[in-house]
Amino acid sequence: MTDQAQLHQQLIDRMMIGGSLRTEPWRRAAAAVPRHVFLRGGFFRRAVGSDFTAWESVREDDPGWLEGCYTDESLVTQIAGTIVPEDVRGRITREPTSSSTxxxxxxxxxxxxxxxxxxxxxxxxxxxxxxxxxxxxxxxxxxxxxxxxxxxxxxxxxxxxxxxxxxxxxxxxxxxxxxxxxxxxxxxxxxxxxxxxxxxxxxxxxxxxxxxxxxxxxxxxxxxxxxxxxxxxxxxxxxxxxxxxxxxxxxHTPPPLGLLPDLEDGKERETTLGTDVLNNWTTRFIAQLAVPGAQRLTLERDGRTEDVLVDVETGSWASVYSEGGRWVVRQGGPEPLWDAVEEHHGRWCAAGAPAAKEFTVTVTPEGQTTRW
Missing domain, CATH: 3.40.50.150 (Vaccinia Virus protein VP39)
Structure with missing residues (x-):
């Protein structure tokens, strides 16, 4: 068995053991398709020893390319909409735009x-x-x-x-x-x-x-x-x-944030809902349902960390931060974003905090709804 065939078989075995590959017809299909053929242009891997997200190219003639092709990982194949591995020597810090899942x-x-x-x-x-x-x-x-x-x-x-x-x-x-x-x-x-x-x-x-x-x-x-x-x-x-x-x-990608709103403006109040809801996958999904047009950024201001939600289309915003052991929100614009997050999160908790698999998505000509 060649190195490539052995690596391919090991990947098939891992997927079967892990439960993602469950039936014989799909096992045969996966065994018939060598992944490296689709990565001959190389891929990007995260650069080691960097304080920011940087990428290094791995080409077909580089050590570790073949092994990388048969790892069970997503491999970035394009950055910034046009840049492919053969275009880069050294590191690049732009956002990935295409990958091999x-x-x-x-x-x-x-x-x-x-x-x-x-x-x-x-x-x-x-x-x-x-x-x-x-x-x-x-x-x-x-x-x-x-x-x-x-x-x-x-x-x-x-x-x-x-x-x-x-x-x-x-x-x-x-x-x-x-x-x-x-x-x-x-x-x-x-x-x-x-x-x-x-x-x-x-x-x-x-x-x-x-x-x-x-x-x-x-x-x-x-x-x-x-x-x-x-x-x-x-x-x-x-x-x-x-x-x-x-x-x-x-x-479906978000619009540029442009000029940020004046975060000193708006109405301030205490909130029982902290920014930890934005760091958990499921509760962030709930927040996203409540404010679908919002984007998030984190700022260091006045010696504190503020998580800011901005809806570019409406001009609404909310800044949430911890102060003196309590959570505070300041909001501006026509729609109080954090009020919507609190309301949606509260209804989800009242329903027993159901897991994502208990949600139902419905799509009609009028739009899409997600309920639990």
């Missing part, structure tokens, strides 16, 4: 998609093409349509898939619009996060079909939702839990 999450999602032989699948977010290839190995390339937003990313995925002799329908464009020409689909799966599930996906999925997507927002907490499409053009279903996190689809 950790294989265990890819296979967990594919298992959760509940496909059957002959199903047609629409994939939103081709990325490197690895998950696309696994779908093709399971269902046949003729049953898979995949859309990638970034033309350069799509070109690399097409080349990697072609190298394996796999030729699904690959499109470049806004995946939030789906692809009506191949509809209806039995399944839709998104490998990017969305704030709200686009209604186009529902319209292009047959009644009884499933949509698997990560729903989240600008406070950085997200969960995997599995929605069933209904005859009336709506869709609903549970969150599956587990705190799944993907980069948001680019049209």
């Amino acid at each position: 950790l294989p265990s999450l890819v296979l967990r999602m594919l298992e959760d998609l509940r496909v059957e032989d002959g199903h047609k699948v629409l994939e939103i977010g081709t990325g490197t093409g690895y998950s696309t290839a696994v779908l093709c190995a399971r269902l046949g390339a003729g049953n898979v349509t995949s859309i990638e937003y970034d033309e350069r990313v799509a070109s690399r995925a097409r080349a990697a898939l072609g190298h394996l002799g796999t030729h699904p329908t690959l499109l470049t464009g806004d995946g939030l619009l789906g692809h009506g020409a191949e509809a209806p689909y039995d399944r839709v799966i998104a490998t990017c996060g969305v704030r709200t599930v686009p209604h186009a996906w529902i319209e292009q999925t047959r009644p009884g079909g499933l949509i698997l997507a990560t729903v989240g927002g600008w406070l950085g907490s997200s969960e995997l939702a599995r929605l069933t499409v209904h005859e009336d053009g709506t869709a609903s279903g549970p969150l599956l839990g587990g705190g799944v996190n993907f980069m948001l689809a680019r049209p």
